[in-house]
Amino acid sequence: MSQLPKRIIKESQRLISDPVPGITAVPHEDNLRYFQVTIQGPKESPYQDGLFKLELYLPDDYPMVAPKVRFLTKIYHPNIDRLGRICLDVLKKNWSPALQIRTILLSIQALLSAPNPDDPLSNEVAEHWKRDEQDAIATAKEYTKLYATEQ
Amino acid sequence: MATSDYYDSEEELDLSEDDLEFDLQDLHITSQDSEIEFLFKSLTSDVLWISIVEKADHVAAFIGMTRDECLVLLQHYDWREDKVLDDFLSLGDEIKVSKGLALSSKLRHSLPLHSLSRICAICCEQVDQMFHLEQCSHEYCVKCYTRYLSDKLRQQDSLVLCMEPSCSISVSLQDLKALDSNFPGKDHKPLYDIMISNIAKNYVESNPKLKWCPAPDCTGIVQFDGFSTYEIGTLKEYLDSHNLPIVTCPYSHSFCFACSYEDHDPIPCNIAKNWIRKSKDDSETANWIDINTKQCPKCDAVIEKNGGCNHMTCKKCAYQFCWICLQDWPLHGTAYYNCSRYDASAIKEMHQKQQTTKQSLKRYLHYYKFYISHELSAHQDNDLFRSIESRVQEMQQDLGISWIDCQFYRTAMKLLIKSRKVLKWSYALLYYCEVNNYVYIVETNQSFLSNSIEDLSHLFQLTDPKCIVRERLQFINLSNSMKKREAALVEIIHEGLKNQHLKVT
Known part of the structure; x- marks a missing residue:
């Protein structure tokens, strides 16, 4: 494996020495570009008390291209599909090399607090959200309890 | 009996020219009710860039901004000068705020750069060349900035923002010039040039009157300039009255302005499109397997x-x-x-189904065979065309023939390529037509044209300049008769489509 760029080393160090509250990101022993991530569901959201696992991978061209992030824990959210893929502008066209792993993870956490059914990735969920928000939130809570809570 | 149409002596040749004139007059009479010209200009990318810059300068003179700033503004307003001016009148300089421009451009490029070593926030390396845009102060190293911009520009973006996510300043041509000056080597394709072509792309794509030439790697542009009469106002009306807007780019590639495909005269865009799709996908292979095999x-x-x-x-x-x-x-x-x-009935049904699919496949393959063989010959003709210049030179140098006297050779080749194209597309058309007597007429004309084409291409197999010159008259006669037959076929097809004698299924 080629030498890890200084940028990635620095970011990894800072994620460990100065972690973001409610978020952990640990590089994998065998592949330092692969991170195991957990995000706590934000308070006063349907995902409260849940602990969501994600994977994050830094492609060869990072930071010129965005990291690849995916939810591993099942989640009921209009901008996240069944495979855990996330629809978030900063991961796509609004990515800038000046953004970092920590800023991306914070954006994802914010997305949990503020679902955006008008720009959906999962159509069914988004429709549910628009049709009957209370009911959709109830389903999201149920999912959180079922899949994102340690039994 | 194709040879019966040729003339063997000069006298008769003259006669044929008279004939031609007569034909032209005839054509003129019919043209009064049908021939409406599609007017266009062909532009090279350099000429286009000049008109883009003129447009920007025009706006710049009104609102007192730089050319670079106006290029950014115009892109935000889909190149509508009036809209830019409207918004400028109501907003004043505030117009810059949401459009990626700084209110005041006091900052200067920091190149050549700080001698102090700094750490770039992107690569986290110690670097001594930092760079920031003319209109903002967010500094990153030259290497990172160049990579970022070349990535963005390669994606054909023409509005690229500063790397800092919270900054909305657009990169200007001046910025790119400053960055390019760091890489004087040949390996570096100037970002400035890429940006210019991206802006031009943006300009062409936002203007329905402009089209790129679809030929591979061609940078020619065609500008639509209206019709020769005011009876027709839109391209759709023009197409509906069975006309084709065939245009030619400055590098002499001809194409259809409506569908941006190669010149497919005499057949309409939708048939050409269907045919291309059909011959591209391998659905007929699947059909064959379907009919002839079982698992x-x-x-x-x-x-x-x-x-x-x-x-x-x-x-x-x-x-x-x-x-x-x-x-x-x-x-x-x-x-x-x-x-x-x-089960008699089931078997019969199956048989019938197979039979009809088989027949339609056979029909398709029949026309496809003709189409593709002419397409292949057209490729060979094109190769030949490239070697023509050298042969013409040989004729001039070795045999002392004047340039003008060699033109017959070049003209004949051009006509051959054109006729082949017409013939090729006419096969595609017939596949979609209901079989009737009119189709029979078209087919007869096709075979006439096909004979002429074959005779002429046979003549082009001559390689010795002496022989070519000796056969000069034959070249002229054959290409003239071919041209007439081509015109006849085109006219028959146009008439057929117009009067619904040719029923497209």
Whole structure:
């Protein structure tokens, strides 16, 4: 494996020495570009008390291209599909090399607090959200309890 | 009997020219009710860039901004000068705020750069060359900035923002010039040049009157300039009255302005499009497999039965079955050739279905064969065309023939390429037409044209300049008769489509 760029080393160090509250990101022993991530569901959201696992991978061209992030824990959210893929502008066209792993993870956490059914990735969920928000939130809570809570 | 049309002496040649004139007059009379010209200009990318810059300067003079700033503004307003001016009148300089421009451009480029070593926030390396845009102060190293911009520009973006996510300043041509000056080497394709072509792309794509030439790697542009009459206002009306807007780019590629495909005169865009799609996908291969093969019921091996009885033994898995009902052979008992599940109507239906698919496939392959063989010959003609210049030079140098006297050779080649194209597309058209007497007429004309084309291409096999010059008259005669036949075929097809004699299914 080629030498890890200084940028990635620095970011990894800072994620460990100065972690973001409610978020952990640990590089994998065998592949330092692969991170195991957990995000706590934000308070006063349907995902409260849940602990969501994600994977994050830094492609060869990072930071010129965005990291690849995916939810591993099942989640009921209009901008996240069944495979855990996330629809978030900063991961796509609004990515800038000046953004970092920590800023991306914070954006994802914010997305949990503020679902955006008008720009959906999962159509069914988004429709549910628009049709009957209370009911959709109830389903999201149920999912959180079922899949994102340690039994 | 194609040769009967040629003239062997000068006298008769003159006569044919008279004929031609007469034809032209005829054409003129008919043209009064149908021929409406599609007016266009062909531009090179350099000429286009000049007009873009003129447009920007025009706006700049009104609102007192720089050319670079106006290029950014115009892109935000889809190149509508009036809208830029409107917004400028109501907003003043505030117009800059949401459009990626700084209110005041006091900052200067920091190049050549700080001598102090700094750490770039992108690569986290110690660097000594930092860079920031003219209009903002967010500094990153030259290497990172260049990589970022070349990535963005390669994606054909023409509005690229500063790397800092919270900054909305657009990169200007001046910024790119400053960055390019760091890489004087040949390996570096100037970002400035890429940006110019991206802006030009943005300009062409936002303007329905402009089209890129679709030929590979061609950078020519065609500008639509209205019609020769005011009776027709839109391109759609023009197409609906059975006309084709065939245009030519500055590098002499001709194409259809409506569908941006190569010149497909005399057939309409939608038929050309369907035909291309059909001949591209391999659906007919799948059809063939469908009609002519069955799968072994056990191992799914694909089997073609090319003779013999219905008692099949799969070569792959040795399973024995009946070809007709695809059941286990022993079920049939000893009743050889007598399928116990024989169902007359079902079999008949299946047979009929196979037959119709078979026929349509046969029909397609028939036309496709002609189409593709002319397409291939057209490629060879194009290769030949490239070698023509050298041959013409040979003629001039070795035989002392004047340039003008060699033109017959070049003209004949051009006509040959054109006729082949017409013939090729006419085959595609017939595949979609209902068979009737009119189709028969078209086919007859096709074969006339095809004969002429073959004769002329045969003549082009001559390589010795002496022979070519000796056959000069033959070249002229053949290409003239071919041209007439081509015009006849085109006219028949146009008429047929217009008067619905040719029914497209």
